Amino acid sequence: MAEPLLRMSGITKAFAGVPALRDASLTILPGEVHALVGQNGAGKSTLIKILTGVYRRDGGEVLWQGRPVDLRSPRDAQGVGIATIYQELTLVPQRTVTENIVLGYEPRKPWGAIDWRAADARAREVLSRFGIELDLHRPLGSYPTAIQQLVAIGRAASMDTRLLIMDEPTSSLDEREVETLFGVIRALKDRGTSILYVSHFLDELFQVCDGVTIMRDGRTVGETRIADTTKLDLIAGMLGRDPDEIRAAGRTQLSTDQTSTGPVFLEAKGLSSDRRLRKLDLEVRAGEIVGLAGLLGSGRTEAARAVFGLDKVTGGTLRVGGREVRINTPRDAIDAGIAFLTEDRKVEGIIPDLSVRENLTLALLPRLSRMGIVDEARERQIVDGFIKALGIRTADMDQPIRELSGGNQQKVLLGRWLALEPKLLILDEPTRGVDVGAKLEIQSIIAKHVEQGCAVLLISSEFEELIEGAHNIVVLQDGRSVRRLNNPGVTEASLIHAIAEPPDDPHMEAAE
Amino acid sequence: MSQQNSLTGRGLGGVGEAPAPRRSRLNRRFLGLVAALAALILLNVVLTPNFLAIQTLAVNVSQVATVAIVALGMTLVIATGGVDLSVGAVMAVAGALAPLIFGSAWGQANPGLGLAAAIVAPLLVAMCCGLFNGSLVSFLGVQPIIATLILFISGRGVAQVLTNGNLQTFSNPSFTWLGTGRVLGLPVQGWIALGLTVIVALVVRKTIYGRYLLSVGGNERAAALAGTPVARVKIATYAIASTFAGLAGLIDVAINSASDAARVGNLMELDAIAAAVVGGAALSGGRAPILGTLLGAVFIQLVGYTLIANGVPDEATFIVTAAIIVIAVYLQDSRRRT
Numbered sequence: 001m002a003e004p005l006l007r008m009s010g011i012t013k014a015f016a017g018v019p020a021l022r023d024a025s026l027t028i029l030p031g032e033v034h035a036l037v038g039q040n041g042a043g044k045s046t047l048i049k050i051l052t053g054v055y056r057r058d059g060g061e062v063l064w065q066g067r068p069v070d071l072r073s074p075r076d077a078q079g080v081g082i083a084t085i086y087q088e089l090t091l092v093p094q095r096t097v098t099e100n101i102v103l104g105y106e107p108r109k110p111w112g113a114i115d116w117r118a119a120d121a122r123a124r125e126v127l128s129r130f131g132i133e134l135d136l137h138r139p140l141g142s143y144p145t146a147i148q149q150l151v152a153i154g155r156a157a158s159m160d161t162r163l164l165i166m167d168e169p170t171s172s173l174d175e176r177e178v179e180t181l182f183g184v185i186r187a188l189k190d191r192g193t194s195i196l197y198v199s200h201f202l203d204e205l206f207q208v209c210d211g212v213t214i215m216r217d218g219r220t221v222g223e224t225r226i227a228d229t230t231k232l233d234l235i236a237g238m239l240g241r242d243p244d245e246i247r248a249a250g251r252t253q254l255s256t257d258q259t260s261t262g263p264v265f266l267e268a269k270g271l272s273s274d275r276r277l278r279k280l281d282l283e284v285r286a287g288e289i290v291g292l293a294g295l296l297g298s299g300r301t302e303a304a305r306a307v308f309g310l311d312k313v314t315g316g317t318l319r320v321g322g323r324e325v326r327i328n329t330p331r332d333a334i335d336a337g338i339a340f341l342t343e344d345r346k347v348e349g350i351i352p353d354l355s356v357r358e359n360l361t362l363a364l365l366p367r368l369s370r371m372g373i374v375d376e377a378r379e380r381q382i383v384d385g386f387i388k389a390l391g392i393r394t395a396d397m398d399q400p401i402r403e404l405s406g407g408n409q410q411k412v413l414l415g416r417w418l419a420l421e422p423k424l425l426i427l428d429e430p431t432r433g434v435d436v437g438a439k440l441e442i443q444s445i446i447a448k449h450v451e452q453g454c455a456v457l458l459i460s461s462e463f464e465e466l467i468e469g470a471h472n473i474v475v476l477q478d479g480r481s482v483r484r485l486n487n488p489g490v491t492e493a494s495l496i497h498a499i500a501e502p503p504d505d506p507h508m509e510a511a512e
Numbered sequence: 513m514s515q516q517n518s519l520t521g522r523g524l525g526g527v528g529e530a531p532a533p534r535r536s537r538l539n540r541r542f543l544g545l546v547a548a549l550a551a552l553i554l555l556n557v558v559l560t561p562n563f564l565a566i567q568t569l570a571v572n573v574s575q576v577a578t579v580a581i582v583a584l585g586m587t588l589v590i591a592t593g594g595v596d597l598s599v600g601a602v603m604a605v606a607g608a609l610a611p612l613i614f615g616s617a618w619g620q621a622n623p624g625l626g627l628a629a630a631i632v633a634p635l636l637v638a639m640c641c642g643l644f645n646g647s648l649v650s651f652l653g654v655q656p657i658i659a660t661l662i663l664f665i666s667g668r669g670v671a672q673v674l675t676n677g678n679l680q681t682f683s684n685p686s687f688t689w690l691g692t693g694r695v696l697g698l699p700v701q702g703w704i705a706l707g708l709t710v711i712v713a714l715v716v717r718k719t720i721y722g723r724y725l726l727s728v729g730g731n732e733r734a735a736a737l738a739g740t741p742v743a744r745v746k747i748a749t750y751a752i753a754s755t756f757a758g759l760a761g762l763i764d765v766a767i768n769s770a771s772d773a774a775r776v777g778n779l780m781e782l783d784a785i786a787a788a789v790v791g792g793a794a795l796s797g798g799r800a801p802i803l804g805t806l807l808g809a810v811f812i813q814l815v816g817y818t819l820i821a822n823g824v825p826d827e828a829t830f831i832v833t834a835a836i837i838v839i840a841v842y843l844q845d846s847r848r849r850t
Contacts, residue, residue: 310737331739340737348737351730353798362727363738369720376718416738 003066005030005163005194006051011060013046015403018395020046022218024060026196028163028211033185033195035205035226038215039238039435041393041405044198047215048165052084053077081162085152085169093141093148098123100140101155126154130184146177153184157193164188165196168433170204182208200435202231216240239437261471262286263322265455266307266338266424270316273306278479280306280316282457284424289446289456291470293463293499299479300459301343304426307457308333308340321423334363339417343428343459345406349413352402356394357383359401360412364419386415391441407438414442424455431465443469463492475499541792541843545807552814560821566697573702574691574767576813578603578760580705580806582780583787584712585753587805590788591716591729592746593797594649594656596753599784601667602641603761603777606634608671610762611682611771627686631762638758639751641667646747660750664781671773681770691766701763705806708756713802722800725749729797786833787812790840812836 006028013021021043028034038044049055051062053071062069064080071077074084091100098119107118123136132150140148149169156164166185170178185195185208197209205212206226214222214237222237236242264285271280277299284290292300305311307318309327317324320336327333333340342348351359360383361368368379383397390411394404401409410430417425427446431439443465450456460466466473473485475498483498556563582599589596610630613619619626641663648659693700716722724745727735736742757777765771791808792801815836816829 308737329739330737331741334739342737347731348733351727351734351798353730354726358723358727362723362735362740365720365723366739372719372721374718374720374723 003030004028004063005032005065007061007063008047008051009061009063011047011050011062012058013050013055014058016395020218021050021057023220024215024218025220025223026051026213027223028194028196030162030194031189031192032211033189033197033209035209035212036196036198036215037200037202037205037212037234037238039405039407039437041408042215042238042435043218044215045167045405046218048084048167048196048198051077052082052165078159081160082165083156083159083161083163084165084167085149085156086167091140091148091152091155094139096137097127097134097140097143097151098136100151101126101158103155105159122158126158127151129157130154130187132180144177146180150180150184153181153188157188157191161193163194163196165198167198168200169197170199170201178204200433202234205234206231214238235436238435261288262453264319265321266457267319268303268307268316269319271303271306271313271318272315272479273302273311274314275302275305275311276479277302277306277311279481280476280479281481282474284455284457286423286455287450287453288472289450289458289470291466291473292457292459292476293466293473293495294476295499298476298499300476301428302479303476303481304340304428304457304459308338308426334420334422337420337423338426339363339420339422339424340426341413341417341428341430343432345409345413345433350401350409353400355398356387356392356401356404356412357397360386360397360415361419363416367420382419383415386419390415390418390445407434407442410434410438410442411445414445418445418449422454424457425449426457426459428459429461430458431460431462463495466490467492467495473498542801542804542807544843545791545804545811549807549811549814552811552818556814556818556821560818563821570694570697570699572810572813572817574699575817576809577699577701577705578763579780579783579787579813580809581701581708581756581760581763582753582777583784583791583805583809584705584708584802585756586781586784587788587791587793587800587802588712588716588725588749589656589753590785590793590795591725591797591800592749593729593732593795594660594746594750595785595795596645596660596750596757597657597781598641598645598660598663598667599753599757599760600777600780601664601671602638602754602757603764603780604668604671604773605641605674606638606758606761607765607771607776608674608680608773609634609637610687610765611680611684612674614684614687615680615682623686627684630687631690634762635755635758638761639755641758642751642754643747645754646750649750650743650746668773671776675771675773677773679770679772683769688766688769691763691768701767704759704763709802709806716800716802721745721748725800726798729799731798783809783812786837789837792840808840 004027006026009025011021011024012019024043024047026036026047036044046055050057051071053073053076056072062071069080071080092103101123102119107115107122109115120136127134130150134143134147140151153164169181188195197205199205209226212224212226212229212234213220214234216238262285264283266282266284268280268282272278280303282290282303292303294300302311306313307327309329309332318327319325320338325336327336330340351362357379361379365374368375380397386392387394387397392411392415393408401412404412414430430446431442434442446456458466458470467487467490471487473487473490473495474481475483475485485495485498562568582603586596586599613630613633614626619630645660645663648654648662649656689700691701695703716725724735724740727740728742728745732742760780761777764776787809788805789808790811791804791806793799793805812833815832819829819832820826
């Protein structure tokens, strides 16, 4: 076996006395695509940040090409040939493609000015290696996320990178873009670049990775060739459970009992908004989960935004609990008993510097205060209850929420809405970017509230989640609700068919 | 890390704050400021003649009070992610109005009522300035720095028109008490500044408004989605800042028994921002270290006093103040990164 490019062993790291890594190790061979998997909070990000010089390790050893190294800053890491493509892109959207590719390494003319001709040539060459052709002088931000990501990869590849770290590279890509990305990854691998690939989408790993390291609770618990393992084994390793037990339990926790639905709570008729929602017909009953399915841009999120008072309603009627209402602001919606867990946790969910406690009670504050003063004793009691009930892993309730893992942040936000005891809970991709364990927990929390009579409107791009979880699925195309599928009986094939089929097909007309 | 956490957590618990571990990093900053202040006082005890005299304390308190009062409001505005450049101009407006009211024929005929009106009316006018600023920011989406630039420019002009551009001197002992009176041996405006600090600190920590303020500054979109009345919170904040500025304007005029529209509150916006930044405020919003702001103002004041009392020329104090701000910003940056 060749000498490993990277060998990290016995790595430990603690934050404020709380261990994040207890005994982590990672070995990457030259020219290998290596997957790193684990639940949120398992220590993947911490390990990567130690590798890229963002954090200093407390203990353990890092060997780079067989020699011990101590990377003190991201600059050091870049110096030895480690580059990172983050989930959130770190390029400059206002500047051109060329400028972004050569940023910080601009070719110079003898007297110091930037040689733009050479810069363009370099950018063109970098992109052509991956078979991409772009207008080099257009602002990078005018291209779709997928292209921006490829430019970021191209930039990294052009800088003599030995190890490229990709953190959730496919979370914002559609299927075809994922294929392009995989092509690029294979091309990089052929040139001898190693890749560390972090993803929650386990299926992808089997397509593109060679080896895999599994982490749990700050430790490396398994390392194997991808060919020698299965998806179920990976999940079992991440959760620390027995594979057979999981096989028996099914893969989602949303399967609900079909009989216990109550009166109609929310009814939309011909609802349209000033933002891409054209005609929404929708009915959600108490104790029922209604799924919203459709392609990206079909108006799923826009439907939720209109109901919640975020987008201006321009036509149609909305009835809540049998009465026609006008909802103009989120506060109106909240007062009507509606809660909305948004898709983008970072941008629309957490207040990063505030504590878990303050984040969890943000929507509840008016009910927690008298004469404008917050009843902190009651607040602490409520928060304590939710931390226990939702299994939120936090040092204590006064820890800033930004220090929590993604899955735990999501649980806090779910708690923010459940604390209001809503009659309708709108969930927009509630388990995206969340690890398998937290996902099952979140799904079972939702199922419990549905049993108690809460209505749920579930937006999800995961067919499995919709098919197993929803009583009914409303399919959207182009801002219109085109058909409604009733469970049981929906299969992945029938759902895909409904999403893709043009609405004027007489065989698929809405069965209501 | 863990040791420091428990230490600082307990340390501040004694000052009357909830011993919450999450405040520990803010507290480390706060304790640093306290330590720097203590060192400065110690230095003065050794170096500066008569430093421990009550008169020295009174001079410093009377000079720092107006900056501190304005800086409190500024800290709230900064916590929303904004900034208020108009505070100095608002001081001038309030300061110009007061003598006009108690000096008018009606004011002289009804001295009691006249005095009350000369305090309340300028504060109301100042508050309206804040409502104007806040509305521009909230409803029209104007950048705070531009929105408050409008009154920064026009406010002082209005004050000068009100006074015909003249220095107005007056003699009204009741009003002048605001700036020259003593309570328990110390200037009355010092007590006002201290009282307001305690009130604002409690408001930020205990009330729903305080919680909303930090969430709006921390992540406005998320706050709006959780039902926070973002526009109301911002408008209220600018109104508070302007009202405080108005009060500082009254005190300034009372100290001098004269209102000079061209001078009252001149450059005050910068002093207030400096105090807030040294006290630990972040211009990106989401944090409102109220006690820190008070200490920041006191610290800057005391540095200036130390230099002047020891014969360093005036000009040098500006350079030292600038250096302090650089250090404060550096500390803030490094704190965020770790």
